[in-house]
Amino acid sequence: MKRFLVVLIVAVATATLFWPPDACACSRVPVRFKVRRNFMVTVRGRDGRVLEGISVKIVFAIPSRDLVAEQLSDKDGKVVFHDVMISDYWISAEHAGVSGTVAELLPVADDSGSEWISLKWPEGPIENAQGVAGQLLAGWQKAPLTETDVWLTDTVTGKEVGRTITDKQGRFSFSKQDPGLYVLHIEERRACSQYQCKIKGRILVEVDPASKSAEIQRYSLSMTSCGLGGIKNDGSLVLFE
Numbered sequence: 001m002k003r004f005l006v007v008l009i010v011a012v013a014t015a016t017l018f019w020p021p022d023a024c025a026c027s028r029v030p031v032r033f034k035v036r037r038n039f040m041v042t043v044r045g046r047d048g049r050v051l052e053g054i055s056v057k058i059v060f061a062i063p064s065r066d067l068v069a070e071q072l073s074d075k076d077g078k079v080v081f082h083d084v085m086i087s088d089y090w091i092s093a094e095h096a097g098v099s100g101t102v103a104e105l106l107p108v109a110d111d112s113g114s115e116w117i118s119l120k121w122p123e124g125p126i127e128n129a130q131g132v133a134g135q136l137l138a139g140w141q142k143a144p145l146t147e148t149d150v151w152l153t154d155t156v157t158g159k160e161v162g163r164t165i166t167d168k169q170g171r172f173s174f175s176k177q178d179p180g181l182y183v184l185h186i187e188e189r190r191a192c193s194q195y196q197c198k199i200k201g202r203i204l205v206e207v208d209p210a211s212k213s214a215e216i217q218r219y220s221l222s223m224t225s226c227g228l229g230g231i232k233n234d235g236s237l238v239l240f241e
Contacts, residue, residue, distance in 0.1 A: 031103035036113040050077025061088040093119040096158035133173035134215040144170030201228025
């Protein structure tokens with residue numbers, strides 16, 4: 001019996017390490033929208049402003065994930081969908097590789113559904129710092145994440161604006177960036193082993209000269225079933241993209 005339990009624990013742990021990240025299932029705040037077959041979406045930023053050019057996607061729910069419809073928000077932040085079939089879907093907002101709201105979408109044939117819903121972009125934790133620099137650590141041991149590829153992209157254009165490699169202390173730094181929102185991409189060069197996947201993911205960083213922090217927080221990074229996570233000093237885990 002003990003041997004069986006050990007095997008079971010190892011199997012569960014291995015499955016957790018290698019289960020592919022699932023943006024929908026791992027939505028930080030589960031949201032469900034019940035809508036009519038014809039409905040409108042408004043996309044807004046964190047400050048409430050309407051956003052133009054954000055991709056709004058509808059896909060079939062698990063397991064197929066086939067794309068059903070995709071539109072870009074107009075100058076008023078609006079997208080209109082017509083004659084959506086009765087089924088289970090996910091709806092999401094995305095731009096420049098950065099995710100916004102991810103929610104369940106349930107169209108209904110009667111008037112009980114909403115005619116209008118609102119999505120937010122971006123979603124999730126955002127690091128606020130004077131510049132894009134810091135030290136990357138790995139795992140509960142907080143070992144320096146050395147010789148790891150780190151690059152930066154602009155969330156407005158989606159273009160890469162800098163690339164570097166962490167040093168022996170896991171430190172990295174980019175030249176001064178204009179105030180705004182950026183995506184910090186992190187990827188170890190080593191391959192996945194049988195028991196551990198390489199650290200790979202993205203962290204949203206808002207460059208703000210008035211920030212109290214000169215650098216991003218000193219997280220200890222690890223891979224979870226939902227992607228890249230950061231272990232804080234109190235032992236809690238924050239989920240990045």
